[in-house]
Amino acid sequence: MSSHIQNIIEKYGKDATRLMDILHEAQAKEGFISDEVVKEIASQLNISKVDVEQTLTFYHFFSKKPLGKYTIYLNNSLVSHMMGREEVAHAFEKVTGTKFGSVSEDGQFGLYNTSCIGMNDQEPAAIINGIVFPKMTTYRVKEIIKAFRAGESVTDMINSLGGGHNQSDLVHSMVTNNLNRRGAVIFSEFTPGDTLKKINSISPKELIDEVKKSNLRGRGGAGFPTGLKWDFCTKTPGERYVLCNADEGEPGTFKDRVILTERPEMVFEGMTLAGYAIGAKLGILYLREEYRYLEKQLETVLLGMRGKGLLGRNIAGKEGFDYDIRIQFGAGAYVCGEESALIESCEGKRGEPRNRPPFPVQVGYLDKPTVINNVESLCSVVKILEKGAEWYKSMGTKETSGTKLLSISGDVRYPGVFEVEWGITVQEALEMSGAMNVKAVQVGGPSGRLIGPNEFHRTICYEDLPTGGAFIVIGEGRKILDVVKNFMDFFIDESCGSCAPCRYLTVILRNKLNKIMEGKGVASDLDDLVNWGKQMKVANRCGLGQSAANPILSSIENFRYEYEAKIEKGKDFDTRFDLNKAIQESSRAVGRFPEA
Amino acid sequence: MSEKIKFTIDGKECFAEKGANLIEAAKENGVYIPTLCHLEGVKPAGSCRICNVKINGRPMTACTTTLIEGMNIENNVEDIQELRKIIIETLFVSGNHYCPACEKSGNCELQALGYRFKMLVPRFPFEFEEKEVDAEAPKIYIDRNRCILCKRCVRSLKTEDGKSIFAVQGRGYKAMINIDHELAMNMTDEEATHAMDTCPVGSILKKERGYYDPIGSRKYDKKPIGSEIEQIVTN
Structure with a gap:
């Protein structure tokens, strides 16, 4: 084992700046990076063990523990949920006999949530041992797990090939381009x-x-x-x-x-x-x-x-x-x-x-x-x-020239990539993609803005509505607060943790949102969300932290009524406090047992 | 001779050498900019965000700012003070800061800022999970429930050959400080005391000796944090 690690490290010239590659290769060998391997890498690179660990533990796909022979990452993004992730996740748990975040007892299957994997046009999608499985259904879950149990490999389960280069031997993937x-x-x-x-x-x-x-x-x-x-x-x-x-x-x-x-x-x-x-x-x-x-x-x-x-x-x-x-x-x-x-x-x-x-x-x-x-x-x-x-x-608008690739997904008939000239209106983009009964559009992803029909006339360009291209269409039947919660969970998972406000205020905001969603919110909670959320814009170092409250802020701005419908009318005191829960520990200590 | 530059903080005319660090230059001019993560002589982290000021109208962290001629800095202004107070309060609820029983009480910079900002009770609920205490090293232990992730230890406490004794593990709200047990084995008494003093709160503590001064005669017991800076009279 140690000679194997040594080979990897020598391949990268004993260069600690190549630690990402070293960790990738070390993990590829055993499926995880053991404490022994961490020590070996540290000693070979002449850095301390905690320095190796600080990189290793930062990244979602590196692991110090075995992840299962079949490591299944199921996309946890909003659109994955909109397209039926819940039942697919349930099927995975049922047939593998394990819960998300853990490995089955026999060590065969590891189930994990993962942030958006770039397959919003073919959700719910999963990555299994590096191979993308788009458009998952409960049927498909049963089929592939059964096959894995029978000893088939992950590549054996590629049952179709997407268009274009996805069909080539070099890519050989089920992913479709949806280049619309x-x-x-x-x-x-x-x-x-x-x-x-x-x-x-x-x-x-x-x-x-x-x-x-x-x-x-x-x-x-x-x-x-x-x-x-x-x-x-x-x-x-x-x-x-x-x-x-x-x-x-x-x-x-x-x-x-x-x-x-x-x-x-x-x-x-x-x-x-x-x-x-x-x-x-x-x-x-x-x-x-x-x-x-x-x-x-x-x-x-x-x-x-x-x-x-x-x-x-x-x-x-x-x-x-x-x-x-x-x-x-x-x-x-x-x-x-x-x-x-x-x-x-x-x-x-x-x-x-x-x-x-x-x-x-x-x-x-x-x-x-x-x-x-x-x-x-x-x-x-x-x-x-x-x-x-x-x-x-000659293409685009006065200040934004050329074309833009829009990634359109959600409640549309034709999710996919659309190359358009800058200056297209939101309404036109909706029509182009066959959107149905639109309640809202998330322009620019969670860090962007959630807009309602009153802004659909706006043009996509830097002088009006800028975007990196994410365009998530949210239909009439969806609840805005579900959307916001998914995005807040995302920001919490993805915060690097460096700036104090991003590290904690995101959690505090999400918990407050949960409280409102549970029907225990009071009017002042809404003011708190706005006042605390605003601080994020100035308090943090990078764009992630600065925009982490955007889902809350823009949804309160445009869909306040959905929050208000959940607020307890006429109450201005906090009803969340649970006395029994709060005194549980002391009750145990003195041998009293209040009702749970 | 290095070049002198002029700048203003809340309208007060200040002077510093060109290229000076804003927090440090402010201090020399008798202006206190509160911070928890800054440590003179160590690469700034800009992580606690408490030293946020407005520079020519834009929010920036003072600790990561190198002064240039004519900068117009707003320090003691309402929205900035409110932001600082919010950050201090989030740090209080992020862990278990039980000041009265903490060894660092009176010497703790977080506690001192809590007083300076007249925090009576944090506006946020206490809902963060308990974190593991690591007491494996012979001379020190780390109580992560009192850690504010300022990374002073990470940035400044190294072995003679430059290896990290402390590093961050994980990310987001689950991030925490890790000690390299092997390297910590060789820490001397002096290094352990230095580690404890480097920590602005009561997270890194020296074993066997909690404190040296009794309550009442500790650093911030009599005068609020920053007042020593504000007393400097400048011409």
Whole structure:
């Protein structure tokens, strides 16, 4: 065993910044990371055991305990619930004989909840030993568990293949693309390699200027101008890096999944262009563990590009431009989609956002100037170089040019990815996806806004309603408070725990929400939710913490009546206090037993 | 000679060397910015968020702010003070801070801030679970129910060859401080005392000796936290 760990560690040059890879490989061997292995890793890397553990315990998919021969992660996102997660979860528990959060007695099956896995268009979905099982039903649960018991492997249970590259041997997945609308940029005609050759006729500065001229803004949601970011990065001397953020963890978004499935060359070419622009030698694709099933295809594409001279030395014949790309897998942490947390994770640490300033363009990966761009932004760059900034700017609105991939899911007839020009109204997006009896739309995922019909006329663009692309449609029959609770649970699970308000106030807010949902709320509880929730916006360091109360705040703003319907009328005292429960411990001590 | 810069806190004209840390520079100018996680000479964490101030109108943590010329800082303003009080109260309900019986009472910075902010009772319910006490190390023990995760120990207490003795485990509200038992085995008495003094609350405690000064003559028994800074007269 120790020689095995030694091999892994030597493979990564005894480099503690590669701890994520080391832990992934160690876990792949045994299915978990034992105390012995932790000690071995610590001693080989010459760091303390608690340092290994602080990274290990941060990530959802790393475990110090066995997770079962078949490790089943069932998506816990809102849309998974809307599509029938409850009965699927129940079926899993029934047939495996174990509860969620534990392993069956025979060690065969481990059942776990997991935050959105990027399959909102085909829920309820599960990941079993790395393989995605979309559209789960109780029938399917029984079928696969029975087969596993009979000794069949997880890959044996792939009973259909999704469209496009999902059908290729390299992906071989049941996931469907649901690419419902192709637009002019990401999913238009694309010939790999052609655009990259243009670097022979354009200088890095000219490329940056072209991107600036195109008005391209970051597609992750924050909307920072891409060209400007690149420009800033070149201002700081030293080795520079390109990181591509493929950690799309915002519940409800799944567009990067489709890009990485259908346009992997475009992503890598975009990363290479970014590298050319800022003078980097290395690019890292930070890919969420949930998309591990795409690894083989992505590595093969990288190999192919190296073979064609599109990566490596003197790229595309450009003398002196040396650049390569590696893939860094995350391990289940939404917060790593925050750029500075992503850097920390790439360095083998806990994915805790950094304090800013300094910004990553000054002090980033390995403390070197770093550009971090969203998958979709980098793809857009390829098309901007191919067809020109003016062409790109001719699409979209005045301040938001180009197209946007919307990930539409929930109560719609056609969930999937839609590439649209910026400036489409919410109403148009609803009609486009065949939405039915819409009560609300969550724009931008839990960290975004929950809007009602009075805002459906608004346009999706940075000057009106900005979004990273998640668009969850909530139908008439749904309860808004269920939606809010799911989102609050999500933020609690995904808080890194660094800032005190995010660590605790999220829980306090959720508990207060629970109290209202249980019918024990009073009028002042609503004021508390608003007053305390508002503090989150200013009190926390990163976007996760700052937006963690958004579900509560925007739902109270737009659906206050649903809260008020649950509030005890005319009562202004707190009815939650349970005297018997409160005195239980002391009663036990003195031998009195009040009614439970 | 390093360059002097001018800035203001709540309208008061202040001076500092260029590149100074805001909390520390404020202190030299007789202005107290409350904090629980900041430790001079140690990389700022910006994790307790109590030192939130407004810089040119924007909320920022003072401990992570490097001063530049002309910064306009709001410190003692109502919304910021309210935010600080809320954070202090969440820290009180997040664990079990039983001040009267705590070894750190009177020396505890959280307790002292509770007094300074006139907290009578936290506005939040006590509903967080009990956490495990780790008493395996020979010289110190850690009561995680009194920990506020300021990470002072994580950032500042290392072995001679730079290894971490303390680190965070888990995330979110379940995050807690872990001790490396092997490294803690070799802690000297001095190091154990230093660890206890580094902890702003009563979470890291030295075994066998709870406190040195009797109640009534401890650090914050007579004067509130921050008053020593506010007494500095500047020209």
